[in-house]
Amino acid sequence: MRYNAEDWDDVVAVLRDPAEVAIVCHVNPDGDALGSLLGASLALAKSGARTWPSWGSDDVGLPDSYAFLPGAETLVQASEVPRAPVWLALDCGAGDRLGSLEDQARASECLINIDHHPGNDNFGTFNVVVPGASSTAELVVRLLQDVGIDLDRDIATCLYTGLVTDTGRFQYASASPEALRLGADLLALGVPAPAIASEIWESVPFGYLKLMGRMLGRATLFPSERFVYSWITLEDLEATGVDLDATETLIDLVRSTRAADVAAMFKEQPDGTYRASMRSKGPVSVAAIARDKGGGGHELAAGFTAEDMDEAVYDIRTALRGRLGGTSEKGGRLGGTSEKGGRLGGTSEQGGRLGGTSEQGGRRLDRKTTALEAGASEATSRRS
Numbered sequence: 001m002r003y004n005a006e007d008w009d010d011v012v013a014v015l016r017d018p019a020e021v022a023i024v025c026h027v028n029p030d031g032d033a034l035g036s037l038l039g040a041s042l043a044l045a046k047s048g049a050r051t052w053p054s055w056g057s058d059d060v061g062l063p064d065s066y067a068f069l070p071g072a073e074t075l076v077q078a079s080e081v082p083r084a085p086v087w088l089a090l091d092c093g094a095g096d097r098l099g100s101l102e103d104q105a106r107a108s109e110c111l112i113n114i115d116h117h118p119g120n121d122n123f124g125t126f127n128v129v130v131p132g133a134s135s136t137a138e139l140v141v142r143l144l145q146d147v148g149i150d151l152d153r154d155i156a157t158c159l160y161t162g163l164v165t166d167t168g169r170f171q172y173a174s175a176s177p178e179a180l181r182l183g184a185d186l187l188a189l190g191v192p193a194p195a196i197a198s199e200i201w202e203s204v205p206f207g208y209l210k211l212m213g214r215m216l217g218r219a220t221l222f223p224s225e226r227f228v229y230s231w232i233t234l235e236d237l238e239a240t241g242v243d244l245d246a247t248e249t250l251i252d253l254v255r256s257t258r259a260a261d262v263a264a265m266f267k268e269q270p271d272g273t274y275r276a277s278m279r280s281k282g283p284v285s286v287a288a289i290a291r292d293k294g295g296g297g298h299e300l301a302a303g304f305t306a307e308d309m310d311e312a313v314y315d316i317r318t319a320l321r322g323r324l325g326g327t328s329e330k331g332g333r334l335g336g337t338s339e340k341g342g343r344l345g346g347t348s349e350q351g352g353r354l355g356g357t358s359e360q361g362g363r364r365l366d367r368k369t370t371a372l373e374a375g376a377s378e379a380t381s382r383r384s
């Protein structure tokens with residue numbers, strides 16, 4: 001047994017001799033889900049099992065950033081996964097994360113749930129749920145080692161990918177001594193770490209740079225509330241050729257300033273509403289703010305849908321003033337803002353510079369961006 005996981009030895013026993021295993025990760029898979037999925041599949045296949053790696057979405061295929069993962073060609077569509085006797089669910093915080101494959105997985109003789117999300121509902125026949133583990137990949141490595149499967153370079157590459165992504169390139173709290181030792185062991189198997197990093201973090205399409213430029217150009221700071229936000233429109237996506245799905249990490253750029261503790265990113269949706277993502281560096285909880293706006297989430301990461309972005313920004317600022325106004329020191333500092341505060345303009349340095357309303361600021365920045373883009377594409381065509 002490891003990690004005090006009661007079912008550990010049972011899982012090792014099942015994985016020692018499985019003839020057929022369906023291996024699935026959560027829908028909208030991230031690096032840990034994909035790396036664990038393909039790493040486990042390659043390893044079990046190497047030990048003689050027939051494996052079906054997949055997840056419960058309509059179109060199973062690796063995103064461009066993860067196309068390098070060994071075993072990519074072995075993925076099968078959800079509809080092709082048979083009624084295997086053993087199912088291995090990886091990185092799924094709850095049964096419903098199995099998507100369209102949930103019923104089939106639950107109906108199997110043996111559903112093994114390997115995960116590290118706190119609050120996992122132990123949906124498996126056997127459950128190895130270790131919230132203290134850096135990644136599901138870490139648990140998969142240790143299980144495979146106990147099963148007695150030698151990890152090769154390809155398997156290690158998949159599992160290293162899970163480890164490096166879930167630890168935020170070894171910078172989050174989950175980058176434990178154990179996680180770093182595991183990283184070292186995997187590197188020793190020949191994992192091409194610099195190439196992996198480049199594939200994952202330096203592989204955005206060129207248009208994404210333009211999208212970041214537009215978005216960052218509009219970033220608006222309210223120093224008193226220590227709140228920063230920005231937004232993208234459907235027109236931005238069209239002009240830059242970026243898919244809405246590929247914009248999930250934009251919020252990380254917005255929240256990277258020292259000047260703010262709370263960040264919001266608004267994305268225009270096809271129906272004209274704005275999807276808002278919020279992040280807090282603590283102690284302010286953005287969950288309550290999101291709930292008030294009809295959304296939800298965690299204390300430090302939450303979201304909601306807004307009919308009107310300006311109104312949502314106003315509401316967030318009001319909520320933040322309410323949260324911070326409790327102490328006299330902060331109350332004094334914040335008091336000036338609320339007195340002067342118009343809807344968006346006037347309060348922040350940037351709001352003023354942008355001409356008072358976000359709409360005006362946006363238009364002006366758009367023109368500038370367009371000019372820059374024109375210059376850039378000229379330069380590109382001259383070079384090519």
Ligand SMILES: [Mn+2]
Pocket residue numbers: 032033091116135136166
């Ligand atoms: Mn994970």
